Amino acid sequence: MTESNRELVILGVGSAPFDALLEILEERNTVTPAQLKLVVGDEVEADPQVFANRSIAVTPLDEFTFSADQVLLLLSGGDTASAAVTKAEEAGAWVVDAAGISRGDDSVALIHPLLNAAALQTVERRVVAVPGAGAAMIAEALYPLKSQLKSVDVVLNQPVSALGKASVDAAAAQTARLFNGQEPEADEVTGQRLAFNHLSSAEALLESGHSVSELALVLELRRLLGESIAFDATINTASVFHGQLANLSAQLENPVELSKVRGLLTNGARLEMRERPSAQDAVGSENTLVGRLRSGLLGPAWVNFCAASDNLRKDVAINCVQIVHLLLKTH
Template sequence: MSEANRELILVGVDNAAFPPLLEVLEEREIIEAGQLRLLDEEESEVDPQVFANRNVPVESLEKFRFEPEHVVVLLKSGAAAQAALAAAETAGAWVVDAADNTRGDESVILVHPLLNTADIAAAERRVLAMPGAGAAMVAEALLPLRDQLQGVEVTLNQPVSALGKSAVDAMAAQTARMFNGQEAEIDPAIGHRLAFNHLSSAEAPLASGHNLGELALIHDLRRLLGEQIAMDATINTASVFHGQLANLRVVMKEETEAEKVSARLRNGARLKMTERPSAQQAVGGEETLVGRLRQSLLSPKQVNFCAASDNLRRDLAMNCAQVAHLLLKNY
């Protein structure tokens, strides 16, 4: 079947990554409006979405019938998304899980469009998982150094949008109330105010002291970069809507001058060196900003630097669009 006759199915219109994904699909002319189908749960009443100057209706997820020629992108998790994944796979469609529905399932290939798309040809199942936005950014930043890495410690400052659209709405409401001299309502699931705050963890810690998000970040990085690299991670949540920044402490196998590390990073795909990367500077861009590179005072083998990117557009929407395009074109 030709690429023009295939359809892209997006599940989860209310996801924070949906608007930028729609923008990327249109800007890059990956599909035509007639090839796009939008699905959400039946009880949700969602207005038609504009794509390529056409209104695309949002259809019932429960009533939709998947076909082998479909490429399905899951932007939401939960029971309805799990049922859709099973139905789509049974129908023979390709499924791209961008919402952790297959977390922990080693039979599903984790795909980063810059690192390992060749693995798709050997996939056991027609289901692919996308790395989380933090893992996608960090993996790109570390890729030029991969063969020299002994260990990496990541401190990821994630934005509120990493917690989902409901968290973005909650922080907006809290901000408005506080500007009006009112008490901010706190989501009991998070346990802290999101507005004008910096959380050491947005999730409850496990027995080890890590939380699930941190363990998922480590797991994704090991799958993408190799099990031989020692990993540790901390995820903080900053009181910004979009844009993420990671401080990376990198231990090399041998003593390495910071200038040599800088040269490798300058040649990295989709990386842009800048003196002082910031999340705000990265929002809206299509590159990962890398900078503040310096030799560690703790060890001659350690180099520290920062990476920043647009977590929604750059690390979710663009990566999803690239993988979906590849499936529509070649599989």
């Protein structure tokens, strides 16, 4: 089967990263319009989508037939995604889960294209997962220090788009109402106001006080960086549409001069040093911005710094496209 005969099937039309993904696919010529297929749940109605100046039809899942020469990319979860995975696996297709439906399944390899793409050669199943946007960014930022990390405390400030397209629309509507002197309705997903607010948690808390997303972030970081590293994580939601920023407090195995840490971060893949990174600066960039590097006050082996990135374009769309490219080209 030649690469030109391979197809990319996307489930997740209208999801938060969908538009960015189509832009990257077109910019990098990863697939042609003829190679792109779009599917939706049987109960969903979706208009044709434009890709590379061509109209791409959207097909209900129950009318779509998978084959072994395809890669299925999941951008949205739920029962439809689970059904699509079953059909794709039965047909021998590859599945790339960017929706988190395989989280906790050890038979599904977690692949970050910059950090462990070689693992695609030895996976148990033809189903792989892409780390969440927060984990992808933080793992990149910490990777140059991986061999020296003992523990890391993460505070991730995620944007509204991390909650999904519905929350982006809700935040926009709330902003418009506030500017017009009207009281906005609470977001249905979080039960709170998203516009001009900063949420300590966007979801219900477990008995431990953590959220499911925080524990998932810890799990993914340990899978990417090593089970011996201790992690704790806090995820709050900032009142911005796109762009994420994490404050990282890392305890190293031994004290290291700050100049050496700076050198390691400066040479890290897809890392760009800035004096004061911001989420706004990161939007549109294909790099993770790192900065505010300083010695921690908890002890001589602690270092603090922050990382910022474009959560949709860079940490979902580009990572997905890189993995899809590898699968279409060599698998």
